[in-house]
Amino acid sequence: MLRIAQLSAGYSGVPVLHDVSIEVEEGRFVAIVGPNGAGKTTLFKTISGTVAPMAGAITFGGVDLLAVPAHRRPHLGIAHVPEGRQVFPSLTVMENLEMGAYTEAGRIAWAETLERILEWFPVLGERRGQPAGTLSGGEQQMVAIGRGLASAPKLLMLDEPSMGLAPAIADFIFERLIEIRRQSRLTILLVEQRVAEALESADHSYVLEAGRVVLEGDNQELRADDRVRQAYLGM
Amino acid sequence: MAVVTGLIMLENILQSLAAGLLIGAIYGLMCVGLALIFGVMRVINFAQGDFMMLGMYAAYYAFALFGVQALFGSTIGPYVAALLAAPLLFAVGYGVHWALVSRVTGTRTAGLDGDGHYAQLILTLGTALILQNGAMIVFGSYPVSVQTPLSVSAWEVGPLWDDYVSVFVNKARGIAALVSVATILLLARLIASSRLGKALRASADNPEAATYMGIDVQRSHRVAFALGTAITAVAGALLATNYPFHPYVGLEYVIVMYAGVVMGGMGSILGAFWGGMTIGVVQQMSTLILPTQLQNTAIFVIFLLIVFLRPQGFFGRVVERT
Numbered sequence: 001m002l003r004i005a006q007l008s009a010g011y012s013g014v015p016v017l018h019d020v021s022i023e024v025e026e027g028r029f030v031a032i033v034g035p036n037g038a039g040k041t042t043l044f045k046t047i048s049g050t051v052a053p054m055a056g057a058i059t060f061g062g063v064d065l066l067a068v069p070a071h072r073r074p075h076l077g078i079a080h081v082p083e084g085r086q087v088f089p090s091l092t093v094m095e096n097l098e099m100g101a102y103t104e105a106g107r108i109a110w111a112e113t114l115e116r117i118l119e120w121f122p123v124l125g126e127r128r129g130q131p132a133g134t135l136s137g138g139e140q141q142m143v144a145i146g147r148g149l150a151s152a153p154k155l156l157m158l159d160e161p162s163m164g165l166a167p168a169i170a171d172f173i174f175e176r177l178i179e180i181r182r183q184s185r186l187t188i189l190l191v192e193q194r195v196a197e198a199l200e201s202a203d204h205s206y207v208l209e210a211g212r213v214v215l216e217g218d219n220q221e222l223r224a225d226d227r228v229r230q231a232y233l234g235m
Numbered sequence: 236m237a238v239v240t241g242l243i244m245l246e247n248i249l250q251s252l253a254a255g256l257l258i259g260a261i262y263g264l265m266c267v268g269l270a271l272i273f274g275v276m277r278v279i280n281f282a283q284g285d286f287m288m289l290g291m292y293a294a295y296y297a298f299a300l301f302g303v304q305a306l307f308g309s310t311i312g313p314y315v316a317a318l319l320a321a322p323l324l325f326a327v328g329y330g331v332h333w334a335l336v337s338r339v340t341g342t343r344t345a346g347l348d349g350d351g352h353y354a355q356l357i358l359t360l361g362t363a364l365i366l367q368n369g370a371m372i373v374f375g376s377y378p379v380s381v382q383t384p385l386s387v388s389a390w391e392v393g394p395l396w397d398d399y400v401s402v403f404v405n406k407a408r409g410i411a412a413l414v415s416v417a418t419i420l421l422l423a424r425l426i427a428s429s430r431l432g433k434a435l436r437a438s439a440d441n442p443e444a445a446t447y448m449g450i451d452v453q454r455s456h457r458v459a460f461a462l463g464t465a466i467t468a469v470a471g472a473l474l475a476t477n478y479p480f481h482p483y484v485g486l487e488y489v490i491v492m493y494a495g496v497v498m499g500g501m502g503s504i505l506g507a508f509w510g511g512m513t514i515g516v517v518q519q520m521s522t523l524i525l526p527t528q529l530q531n532t533a534i535f536v537i538f539l540l541i542v543f544l545r546p547q548g549f550f551g552r553v554v555e556r557t
Contacts (some may be wrong), residue, residue, distance in 0.1 A: 019347060050443055074449030091433070099437045102448045151449070216278040
């Protein structure tokens with residue numbers, strides 16, 4: 001579904017990603033893990049089009065994504081839940097979700113998706129009329145994920161959904177993601193620093209370090225890998 | 236006798252208040268146009284007063300030369316002309332954004348000095364100068380106005396107290412104020428509940444996240460710029476029935492607009508309206524105790540007071556920008 005080949009990207013001519021190749025097949029849950037500054041967010045922004053690539057190719061469902069302007073990419077079925085939540089602070093919770101449904105697919109499915117989003121995150125229903133900027137970090141993360149789901153995407157990209165959240169809230173968000181995935185069979189691409197949780201919930205993972213893919217494999221393979229156990233799982 | 240003096244004073248106060256509310260409604264509309272552009276794009280547009288001037292001339296020529304007067308008469312004609320200025324100046328704003336402003340704003344500013352703010356200031360200032368001097372060449376320096384019999388007739392409200400205390404409402408200004416308020420209500424509704432309005436607000440709140448929603452932020456900016464231009468132009472055209480104007484008229488009003496927008500809370504549409512309204516009322520009321528030449532002084536004293544006591548403006552956002 002999503003195929004990234006030999007991608008290099010960065011800012012003002014300084015590359016952050018080097019020769020990255022990643023593949024996400026339909027229906028899979030793929031995680032990209034790695035330390036701070038490994039280029040995970042840059043990778044997501046390149047997929048979404050807010051960072052321009054220097055070399056390489058990205059295709060989505062056979063479409064050359066790099067030829068599509070950033071604001072058209074969501075209409076192809078890519079939902080990007082950005083790092084740090086980035087809700088629309090002055091818009092109400094409901095308006096934030098409506099903005100998620102800006103795509104045609106999202107508009108058509110709106111009534112049904114809204115119902116499911118409120119089932120997964122009931123607190124959003126209670127807060128529907130409140131400006132999103134006044135919510136707690138965890139609630140804002142729920143808005144951000146709900147907003148992504150509201151576009152009725154084919155691929156949901158989540159950039160560190162646990163960032164800056166209390167452990168209990170982060171656990172809740174993870175538990176919800178697994179539930180959402182179980183119910184919707186959505187294709188998910190997750191970037192995460194909480195490596196243990198990410199490896200546990202994903203089918204397939206990539207380890208990104210200093211802008212390069214240093215390791216990839218299925219769930220069990222990676223968790224059995226000595227380097228991963230030492231560096232990330234503290235075993 | 237003392238009662239009569241008191242009543243005359245009351246009449247003067249009410250008369251000034253009425254005049255202030257009427258002119259304030261139009262100032263408010265002017266400010267809303269500027270606030271829309273600033274609120275969505277964070278661009279300080281120095282050419283806003285000159286877009287207003289263009290709106291005045293657009294209404295003037297539509298009325299006098301292009302048949303609006305012949306078709307609708309001198310009574311309704313000026314207002315039809317004012318509304319005709321809207322699509323015309325929308326197109327002008329759209330074009331100016333497309334050709335010039337978009338080069339130094341939005342996503343293209345990455346890597347520019349000061350995120351493009353310096354370039355924006357110089358660009359809009361330059362646009363203002365070109366519009367002023369261009370208008371001088373094309374329209375000439377002789378002041379003109381949109382002639383309507385309504386500007387020399389009035390409704391009398393009262394007498395409210397026996398034979399005393401009557402307030403006269405100039406018909407042309409009265410209708411202009413009503414059209415102005417109606418325009419603002421329409422715009423407020425558009426911004427609050429239409430898909431376009433929500434997309435504009437989302438683009439203003441967080442352009443990057445808006446892009447992730449599939450919103451074309453550059454287009455949002457273009458629409459906001461054009462809409463803001465059109466709104467201010469309508470305000471100018473409404474003013475044109477009572478005030479003779481000339482190519483440099485924008486300079487007089489751009490100050491009023493900025494004061495109004497800052498008073499209302501930068502970026503708040505409703506706040507900008509109340510800011511403009513405050514300026515109108517202060518300006519007219521000040522003539523009761525100050526010589527007319529000092530009315531702008533009164534405006535700025537109030538302006539400084541408000542900025543001092545409530546720096547975020549009447550309707551400043553309390554919501555934290557993430």
